[in-house]
Amino acid sequence: MLNFSGQTKKRVVNLGNRGRPINQTGSKSFLEQSKIQRLQREEQRQREKSGLVLQSHIRRYIDLTNSGEELKLEWISTSGKWHSEQEWAKWLLQFEFLCKWTLTRQPVPELELQLKLVNSSLHEHTFSLTPRQFNSLINSLSVLIEKVDRRKDLANDQKVEITEECIIIIHYLLEQYGTFESSKVPNLISYLSKFIITNQVSKLVKRDVIDMVFKINTHDSPENFLVFLSIPNLFVDSNYGILHLNIIRNTLSSPEVNLDNLGRSALVNLLVNYLTIHGKEEPFVDEDYYFVGSVLDVITFSIQKVDDEYEDEEDYNPKEKAGVGVLPVSSTVIDTIQMLYTSEFTKQAISHFTSKSSDDRLSKAALQIFSTLIFFYPPSKSKLCMLITITPNSYKWFYSKLVSHPIFAAIVKAATEENHDYLKKENLDEVYKFIPDKASIEFFWKAIYTFEELYSYWLIVSNDLESFQDDKLSLEEVSNFLIFLRALCLTLIFFSGISKNYFHQFDKLKSISISLLNQLYMKNLRLRFLPDDFWKPKELTFNIDGLLQIVAEEEEKRISEMDIDEEPNYEEYDSIFNSMNSSNIRRSKVFVASSSDTLAKSEVLKKLPFFIAFKDRVKVFQSLIELDKQRHMNVNPFSFVTSKLQADIRREHLLEDAFNSFHNSGSNFKQSLQVSFFNEYGQEAGIDGGGITKEFLTSVVTEGFNPSNDLHLFKETLSDNQIYPNDDIYKSIHIGKDLEIQQERLLYLKFLGNVVGKCFYENVLIDVSFAPFFLNKWCNDNMKNSINDLNYLDNELFLGLMKLLKMPESELNELDLNFTINEKVDGKNYLFDLLPPNGENIKLSSSNKLSYIHQISNFKLNQSLHIQTKYFLEGLYEIISSTWLSMFDSFELQMLISGGESDVNIADWKENVEYGGYFDDDITIKYFWEVIAEMSAEERFKLIKFVTSVSRAPLLGFGSLSPRFGIRNSGRDIARLPTASTCVNLLKLPDYQDKELIRSKLLYAIYTEARFDLS
Structure with missing residues (x-):
């Protein structure tokens, strides 16, 4: 390398990084420094190059700006002075150039003047625009709108003024020339939409904008036009007609349109805008059903009414992604959506759906409509279901379509011929392979979901006497459908991907399928139309x-x-x-x-x-x-003494003392109890090792649930003497009678809920038969009973109400009934309104008799029992979780309460006895079991109660009794009676060695009911 001194030096590169030690503070090596220097030189060159490019652009911008100013003067001076079409075309090209480089920077007055100049020139010239000129002019004005909208120096109203001038010109061009097939005006609709969304233009100009957008429509892009159509309240101020509806329909049929890209609000607004144009008076045609079905098909959420419109226009976001949930909407939206729930719209859709002459596309559209309207606006669901239900044979049409489908057949085959409990994934995939038409798969899942929602409604509103009437499903058809539904529910639980690819309402399908199966299970409990082993799994085992x-x-x-x-x-x-x-x-x-x-x-x-x-x-x-x-369990680790709730209970005031001692305990009532009984002779003998607690609980139950006690907390059904809360409590509260006494009764009910919970908690069976409609509320946290449960309360009333269904209008008028009911309280009649506050003014007629029957049933089974049941369940759930009880139906719950057998299984009893001082072949033991076998069921239960304090055999058999049932030899004194230690389930039996002596001594002991004095 040469240097300025003229001397040469060798350049030494230390490739091995040897010699000079590396700087321990982090200095770079020579190679790294060279690399950095090269990068810096390259960066400097790029910077210089960029500077030159920027200078070039700035110079060009200045030149174009100067040229634009000169051209503007020429353009203004030549306006209207064209002598040929070529001069006209030149003038238009100059305007396009000015829009891009000059006009957008003009002061507002000048710009408005120049736009008016263009507008007047367009009206006055005699030349026609070519497609290219038309398109260029539209684009130029679009660019002008966009650039003016970006200007920071202009106020919003100034921007609107300029935009309105541009809109007037564009509107004239579209009116004069329409849109050419090859014309494209990208994003013009998006620019124009802003001024409608923000309400920044006058109503007159808004109408021009809307007309303009309809003329442009897909010449911008189908997606932009669709977003425009989803602007809220778009067509409120003007009247539109069939022409606009056809344009919307054609847009939706474009392959470029994807409704899934619209947000929830946009989908609702699109539907509302379409219905607004359509109007309430005009009949719906096939094209309307196609459009509405397409929009509803992608809706996965519900709407609910709110009082306010969009408070802030920023809330409107057409790109907001749709999702599961609830969308709040205005009352105006709800009123418009109600058009889809009218009887005219529904009946016509049903006819399209069920008619053999309807094409598949129309049938599919009707199904899309029904499958979404069922959940779209929940308050109108019942109306929709009712309209479909009263259409003759609508359920049979659904059923016939379903049972003929290969998916239905595959699930039934798996359940019957192959003995599977549900369809496996590989089996379903195999079925799908043989259904090449994906639309057929989608149709099936929509149809099964819609049918289940409708049939569930029918089971709610119908009674057991009419559930299987001719125009609905017969008992045989229901039984066959249950085979499918049982397998479907298990399939949906064990294989959650069954339909997600074909039906996006999977969660709703699963929910209604399980709900419907539970409804039919409960109906079978009442009517017993299925085999006893129907619900038993075939291969499914539960560990x-x-x-x-x-x-x-x-x-x-x-x-x-x-x-x-x-x-x-x-x-x-x-x-x-x-x-x-x-x-x-x-x-x-x-x-x-x-x-x-x-x-x-x-x-x-x-x-x-x-x-x-x-x-x-x-x-x-x-x-x-x-x-x-x-x-x-609250245990002191040092003393190992378990805390107990103590109470002294007088036999003569047992319920009162129990209530005063424990009603404020709440969940602490789960703790061990230490109860001392007092009778007329003083404190009763016995140490509470658990037996006295059992005696206490069963005694409280016996007195508390006795309808004849002083408090009259419960009543008995007329036919079966089953217990339910006394409805007089509600009636007295309703009329304001003795409110302090009613409050005390409610607290007693809550305490008795505690007691029943404690019996569950301590595995103590009680001899009380509760009414099924009362137990239903235990299983489902105060659920509402239906008309079918009225049969348990008052069979005569139930049959009387059923007669109303068959009465003609004339006979109903003679009855002179309205929506009120007379009830007695302390011998006086009081009027209760079934539909407050106007029930007295609503006369019973053919149109409302079904509603009347349900209102009577609701009053008897739900309304008049609600407050009492609420208090009782509060006490019960303080001890036992409601989710635990939901594992059982009302009949099973009764078995859980009082045991399920009408007699004792003696073989199970003998196999699970522990002897003390006896062997199983001793003569006294042999005679004992012979006597047991010869006793009546009632006597055997009394003996079990004598030993265990519980009048029923253990629910899971004597093997589950803890401690085991024991028989101990208490000596050869045959004068003594048998005694018991109930805390350890022990019978102390003298060695009588005589069968008749054993019989007489046992019967005497169990019938004297001497309680703990015997032990």
């Missing part, structure tokens, strides 16, 4: 230990939500699970991730419990109680 683990985890999560600060005691749960004979299930300190199969079975337990054997559910129920006991 109770695995279910217990999942249920226990869910319970812990529920408790954690109630008390977020409470730290779970995982070691405690380990010991609980070990003590439940559950194969030593172990838990980590993080909840274990369960398999999808186990989670699915847990879902079956919660939503379709009847698929799991009753005794298995009882085991889960009792295990949850044991889990809860361990959680709430």
